Amino acid sequence: IYKACLFDLDGVLVDTASYHYQAWKQLAHRFNFDLSLEQNEELKGISRVESLERILQWANYQANSELKEIWLREKNEAYLNLISQMNPGEILPGVLDFLGQLKELGFLIALGSASKNAEIILQKTGLLPWFDAIIDGNVVTTSKPNPEVFLKGAEALDCSANECIVFEDAQAGIEAAKAAGMKVIGIDTHQTLKGADKIIPTFSGVDAQSLLQFK
Ligand code: G16
Numbered sequence: 001i002y003k004a005c006l007f008d009l010d011g012v013l014v015d016t017a018s019y020h021y022q023a024w025k026q027l028a029h030r031f032n033f034d035l036s037l038e039q040n041e042e043l044k045g046i047s048r049v050e051s052l053e054r055i056l057q058w059a060n061y062q063a064n065s066e067l068k069e070i071w072l073r074e075k076n077e078a079y080l081n082l083i084s085q086m087n088p089g090e091i092l093p094g095v096l097d098f099l100g101q102l103k104e105l106g107f108l109i110a111l112g113s114a115s116k117n118a119e120i121i122l123q124k125t126g127l128l129p130w131f132d133a134i135i136d137g138n139v140v141t142t143s144k145p146n147p148e149v150f151l152k153g154a155e156a157l158d159c160s161a162n163e164c165i166v167f168e169d170a171q172a173g174i175e176a177a178k179a180a181g182m183k184v185i186g187i188d189t190h191q192t193l194k195g196a197d198k199i200i201p202t203f204s205g206v207d208a209q210s211l212l213q214f215k
């Protein structure tokens with residue numbers, strides 16, 4: 001009954017969180033704030049605009065909208081600079097093999113990411129040809145945990161929600177998938193995700209057929 005797999009990008013297919021972290025950390029120095037690794041964890045799956053809002057709140061810093069615009073641009077320029085060097089070697093372990101299994105099983109594959117830079121990353125890493133649809137931060141108007149990104153993914157693939165399985169590494173993404181009425185598999189090495197139908201630490205050695213069986 002399952003026809004499609006919808007993948008989050010950061011933390012599921014590639015690890016761009018460290019690049020986001022470097023770029024935000026650098027930006028936060030403008031208002032004398034030192035962003036911690038734990039705080040960066042909380043920004044996973046959260047849109048760029050919302051991430052800045054959270055950081056400013058942690059820093060207890062007020063900025064007007066013009067300044068926020070400048071900072072958002074600045075952060076993104078630093079981030080683009082970092083990801084410009086990305087290559088296929090940065091695809092997370094087991095991902096390519098898993099995508100291959102999905103294709104063989106006849107699954108449709110879509111991206112459901114909050115990032116506005118998703119397509120560049122897919123291009124740089126050579127992942128782009130695997131995807132039947134790309135729903136990213138340029139297409140959605142609401143952030144995860146809102147289900148919009150995954151509902152649009154299902155729509156683009158001409159599938160209903162109960163035919164879709166989502167792969168997510170962030171709590172906001174798990175919640176978005178559940179709110180969309182989809183099965184969700186958490187990618188979680190630290191056993192911190194709540195509400196997923198299944199959890200795997202990585203895609204390494206995973207057999208797609210047995211993983212995608214739900215009672
Ligand atoms: C990713 C990251 C977030 C980032 C967001 C927006 O989400 O996890 O930390 O803030 O994209 O990225 P950008 O600034 O490139 O538009 P996802 O949904 O791929 O995990």
Ligand code: MG
Binds near residue numbers: 009012044168
């Ligand atoms: Mg993610």
